[in-house]
Amino acid sequence: MIPFNFDYARPDTLEQAVTLWQHCDQKGKHAVYYAGGTQIITLCREQKIKPDLVIDIKGIKECLTFREDDRLVYGAALPLNNIIDKTRVTLLSQTLGKIADHTIRNRLTLGGNIMGYLPFKEAVLAFLVLDGSAEIFGPQGCRTQSLSTLFNKRVRLEKGECIVNFSLSPETIKTKTFFVRKQKDSPVDYPILTACFAGRTKSLTMAVSGVFAFPLRDADIDSILNQTDLSCDKRALQAVDLLDPLFKSDFRASAAYRKHLLRLAILQGIKELET
Amino acid sequence: MTFYSDTVKARLKVNGELREVIFEPSDTLARVIREQLGLTGTKTSCENGDCGGCTVQVDDVAIKSCLMLAVEAIGKRITTIEGIQNHRLKDAFTRHNGFQCGYCTPGMIVNADAMLKKTPCPDKKQLTKHLQSNLCRCTGYEGIESALKSICKPG
Numbered sequence: 001m002i003p004f005n006f007d008y009a010r011p012d013t014l015e016q017a018v019t020l021w022q023h024c025d026q027k028g029k030h031a032v033y034y035a036g037g038t039q040i041i042t043l044c045r046e047q048k049i050k051p052d053l054v055i056d057i058k059g060i061k062e063c064l065t066f067r068e069d070d071r072l073v074y075g076a077a078l079p080l081n082n083i084i085d086k087t088r089v090t091l092l093s094q095t096l097g098k099i100a101d102h103t104i105r106n107r108l109t110l111g112g113n114i115m116g117y118l119p120f121k122e123a124v125l126a127f128l129v130l131d132g133s134a135e136i137f138g139p140q141g142c143r144t145q146s147l148s149t150l151f152n153k154r155v156r157l158e159k160g161e162c163i164v165n166f167s168l169s170p171e172t173i174k175t176k177t178f179f180v181r182k183q184k185d186s187p188v189d190y191p192i193l194t195a196c197f198a199g200r201t202k203s204l205t206m207a208v209s210g211v212f213a214f215p216l217r218d219a220d221i222d223s224i225l226n227q228t229d230l231s232c233d234k235r236a237l238q239a240v241d242l243l244d245p246l247f248k249s250d251f252r253a254s255a256a257y258r259k260h261l262l263r264l265a266i267l268q269g270i271k272e273l274e275t
Numbered sequence: 276m277t278f279y280s281d282t283v284k285a286r287l288k289v290n291g292e293l294r295e296v297i298f299e300p301s302d303t304l305a306r307v308i309r310e311q312l313g314l315t316g317t318k319t320s321c322e323n324g325d326c327g328g329c330t331v332q333v334d335d336v337a338i339k340s341c342l343m344l345a346v347e348a349i350g351k352r353i354t355t356i357e358g359i360q361n362h363r364l365k366d367a368f369t370r371h372n373g374f375q376c377g378y379c380t381p382g383m384i385v386n387a388d389a390m391l392k393k394t395p396c397p398d399k400k401q402l403t404k405h406l407q408s409n410l411c412r413c414t415g416y417e418g419i420e421s422a423l424k425s426i427c428k429p430g
Contacts, residue, residue, distance in 0.1 A: 001306050001322070008300035008346050010277040038324055038342045041303065045322060054300070056347065059277070103337045103386060103408035104324055188407045 002044045010056040014063075014137040014164065017055050021160045022139060024053045033057055033162045035077040035109040038100075039116045048117075062137075062164050063111070072168040076111025080123070083110060089168065091177035091196055092126045098181045099123065101188045111163045115155055118190075120209050122181075124151060125196040128207040128217040130172045135164040153214035175200060178272040180265045182210075184252045192253040195265040199273030202226070206239075206269060211258040212246040225270065232274075236266040285349045289314070290358025298345050305329040305340035308355060316356035316381045327409030330382035331355050337389035337408070356381035361388045363426055373422035375413035383409050387423055397427055 011017040017033065024031035029052035034040055043049045057063045063077035066086060074083055080096045084105070087093050099122050100108055113123040124147065126132070133146045138161030147166075150156060155163065178197040183189040191210035198205045204225045207217035224239045240263045247255035247262075279300045286293045289312060296311045308317045308331065318328035322341040329340045332354040359365070364387055367373065374380040383406075390397060390405040397405070402423055411419065 001303065002301040005281070005299045005301045007278070007280045008283075008344065009279075012276055016276050036342075037344060037347070041342050041344070042323055044301065054344075058347075100324075101327075101408040102404050103327060103330060103339055104342070106336050107338050107342060186407075 002041065003047065004044070004050060006044075006051050007053045008056065009053060010059045012059050014060055014142075014162065017057055017060060017162055018137060018139055018160055020053065020055050021162075025160065029053065031055055033111075033115075035063070036079060036107040036112045038104060038108045039112060039118065043117060057111075057162065060164075062135075065165055068170070068173070070170060072170055072172065073165050074110055074167065075165045076115075076163040077109050080105040080108050080110065080113070088173045089126065089130075091130065091172075091175075091179055091198070092168075094177075094179040095122055095126045095194070095196060098187075098191075098194070110166060114166070115163060119213050120190055120194070121154070121215050122191065122194050122209050124155075124215050125194060125207040125209055125217075127166050127168065128215065129177075129196045129198045129205050130168050130175060131205075132166055132168045132172075134166050136161050137164050138162065148217070151215075153216075172198075176273050178269045180268060182261055190252070192258055193261045193265060195262065195269065197269035197273055202228075204270065204273055206266065208262065208265075211248070211262050212243075213248050216243075216246070218243075225266065228274075232267055232270045235270065236263045239263075239266055279346055283346055283349075285346075287312075287345070287348055287353060288351070289353045290355060296345070300344065300346050302345045303341050304331070304333075304343045304345045304348050304353070307345035308340060308353070314355045314357050318378055318381060320378070325410065326379070327382040327386060328379055330385045330409065332385060332389050335389060335392055337386045337405075339408075354385070356385055359384060359388050361391065364388055364391065364422075367422040367426045368419070371422035371425060372418040373415070374418070375411075375415040379409055379411045379413075383411070383419055391427075395427075402427065 021031045031053040032051040034054045034056045058077045063075045065075040067073050084093045084096050127147045135144050176199040182193040194209045196207050205222050209215040247258045249255040284297050298307050308314050320326050320328045324339045324342045331340045333351050
C-alpha cells in the first residue's frame with residue numbers, strides 16, 4: 001500500500017498535461033508524469049518519492065502511437081509487450097523482451113523504463129545504438145532531439161517537459177544488430193551486462209547497460225571498435241581499458257567480472273557484425 | 276480530462292458485476308480488490324511486482340494488481356481468480372498437484388488463463404516466459420508446469 005494520498009489526473013492532451021504540471025509547480029508542489037506506474041508505485045510505497053499530483057499520460061493519443069512506416073515511432077506510454085509483439089526492429093524486441101517479466105511488461109512502458117529511477121534503463125539501448133530520437137513536449141512547445149544529445153547518463157529534460165515518443169529511421173529494420181544480456185542467476189533479474197551492437201557500412205556502434213551506474217554509448221569507444229587495422233582482441237581490450245574506471249561492483253558481480261563480460265561481448269559483437 | 280482528489284467513488288466492473296467502491300487515488304488495485312470488494316483470492320505478499328500473487332486480468336491482460344492504481348481500472352473489465360471460468364485449467368492444477376501451500380495458485384491460474392486466451396497452444400518457450408512472472412516459494416514448479424502442459428496439448 002501507498003501510505004499517503006495524492007491527486008490523480010488523466011489529461012486528454014499534451015497541453016493539459018503540461019498545464020497541470022505547471023500549476024502544481026507554481027504552488028510549490030510536486031507532480032510526476034505517470035504511465036505504467038511500476039516504478040512510481042513502488043517508490044511511493046517506500047516513500048522515496050511523495051508526489052502531490054500524478055499525471056497519467058495514457059489518455060493522450062500521441063503517447064500511445066505505434067507506427068512503422070516512413071518513421072518508426074513508439075509512444076512513451078506504450079507497454080513494452082505492445083511493442084515487442086508488433087515491432088519489426090529485432091534489436092528493439094530483443095532488448096525490451098528481457099526487461100522484467102512478461103506480466104510486468106504488460107504494464108511497464110517504454111517511457112517509464114527510459115525515464116525511470118532505476119539505473120538500467122535498458123530500453124534506451126536500442127535507441128542509442130540505432131541513432132534514435134525523442135519527441136518532447138513542454139511549456140515551450142514541442143521539440144525533437146536525438147538521443148545522443150538528450151541522453152547523458154539519463155534523459156536530460158527541462159522543467160515540466162514530458163517525453164511523447166521515441167523514434168528510429170526505417171533503415172534500422174534492415175540494420176544488422178547483435179544483442180547480449182547476462183544475469184547473475186535467474187533470467188528475470190537486473191542485468192550485470194546488456195550490450196547492443198549495430199553494424200552499418202564500415203561502422204560499428206555499441207551501447208551498454210548493467211556494467212556501469214548508467215547506460216552508455218560513447219563516441220570514443222565506437223571509434224576504437226571501428227579500427228579495423230587492429231585485431232578484434234586488441235579492440236575489445238582497448239575499449240574495456242578505456243572504460244575501466246566506470247565498471248561497478250555490487251552483490252551481483254564484481255567490476256573485474258563485468259569488465260571481462262564486456263570484453264567477451266565486444267569480441268562476439270565484432271565477429272557477428274563484421275563477417 | 277479526469278481528475279480525482281481525496282476520495283474516489285466509482286463503480287468497478289469485477290468478474291462481470293458492477294461493484295460500487297470508495298477509495299483514495301493512491302490505493303492500488305490489489306488493495307481495493309481485497310479490502311473493498313472482499314475478493315481475497317487475489318494474494319498480496321511482496322507488493323513490489325516480483326511474486327505475481329496479486330495477478331488479475333484487466334481487459335483479459337494479466338497484470339500485477341499491486342502495481343496498478345485502482346483509479347486506472349475504472350471503465351475496464353477486471354477478472355480475479357473468483358471470476359476465472361476455465362475449469363479445465365483449474366482441474367489440471369488439481370490432477371497434476373500444481374500447488375503445495377496454494378498461496379501462489381490464484382496468481383498462477385489467472386496468468387495462465389490470460390496466456391491461454393491469447394495463445395491457446397503455447398510452446399515450451401512461451402510457457403516458460405509466462406510462468407517466469409509468478410513465484411512459488413514451495414518451489415512446486417514441476418506440478419504447475421505439467422498441469423499447464425497437459426491442457427496446452429492441441430485437441
